Amino acid sequence: MSSYGHYIGGKWIDSEEWIPVYNKYTGEVFARVGKASRETVSRAVDAAPLAFGQKKTGAYERCEILMRAAEIIRQRKEELALTIVREVGKVLKDARAEVDRSVQTLIASAEEAKRLDGSVVPIPMPGADNRLAFTIWVPVGVVGAITPFNFPLNLTLHKVGPAIAAGNAVVLKPARATPVVACKLADILAEAGLPDGILNVVNGSGSETGQYLLEDERIAMFTFTGSPEVGRHIKRVTGIRKVALELGNNSPNIVHRDVPDPDKAAELCVTRGFTNNGQACISVQRIYVHKDIHERFVRKAVEITGSLKVGNPEDPDTDVGPMISEKEAIRAESWILEAVRQGADVACGGKRKGAVLEPTVLTHVRPDMKVVCEEIFAPVVSIIPFDDIDDAIRQANDSKYGLQAGLFTSDLNLAMRAAKELHFGGVIINDASTFRADVMPYGGVKDSGFGKEGPHYAVREMTEERLVVLNLP
């Protein structure tokens, strides 16, 4: 059984208390991680400013280190994917895809280390003669990174990669349910040549270890991905320090009657609703389909959903595995049952065995049902007919969230109008809301948070723009 305490100043240190890490499908304990006390967290933050202040690693070297780490991850793909399968319950093909994406996230971060530019600022004002003004981007200092369970490698790298590229030191707290791959990442970065103290990992629960981190004023910025509830708490606790919050969504996808290929749209919408067992912030959840193609769309969606293989995530053919816990699967099932009591129909799926919830297609839902208006974070989609495209856009916007939305249409004018009218951080035309290329700007509005990820944008979040004025009399 692998065992990871806390990674501080380039060394693994033991823990007084330990947390078991379960295989989410079999329920077996396959690893354990430490539970950091306030004192341990403080030691990790001690190590980080030391590294930040004393270990001046140049931009070229930071780029090389991140590139080497990308190569090590590429070589260890199967082992890392299997770790993700076990700790998340993610099916093997999705876990392999996550590792592939992680390599790209690291490469993009490495490239950004070389692009920390600045700009000349013209100041043609009285009294400013013979002055040359320009800006430089400097690291914020120590970044606190708090990550969720659902993409434990790639979302961790979306924080750690840009933070290192920008010249910061990091204290990372991975999700308690899925910490193992993040611990392996610390070893990988060390093997790639990262100086001691630049990345520190403290394990433990959010409410204790996470809270200790938030309360440490030496941390200049927090980068967080997780639920809006915790995001709000972080904003409250951190006062005027910088934060970037990547939060939830209940992604809408509109399929208009002029969609080029309705069957393909149905396939994309349901499979992207069930990828990662529906536990992705941009998982398809609400599907608004024009009434002219609604019946055909539902038939195709049910056919595809019924053909998915459900069960053991280590089987390379499995499409949908267990959710993160039985408790979460019971919660999602109870939302389905509540919707059914309120008049919804289960067109396909809906049954649960342990943590495995069958991929589910609901119809005849109403906007006030939890399966529609809250983030379900489970393999459950609702198909909702519409008559008027303006009404579909209105319904899509009628949400407290605003991360990404999808629209399927062959009308370019409609696509451009919807791009302006859909109040989301990203609007994806002719693909599902789930599309994400790791280099693109990614982040939401409203309760989906603020601040952008994607290495180029995250580096901006994790640096300060400093003005320099030279007086050249």
Ligand code: TAP
């Ligand atoms: P959360 O329960 O919010 O947990 C996220 C992280 O915050 C975990 O590491 C958690 O620790 C920690 N945490 C919990 N309470 C804390 C506190 N009081 N102080 C400091 N840290 C605390 O989310 P989750 O269940 O892991 O992930 C699901 C949510 O994340 C969904 O809403 C999903 O939409 C969102 N998400 C968003 C995105 C983007 S990019 N927008 C991507 C993925 C997921 P423990 O778990 O160890 O207690």
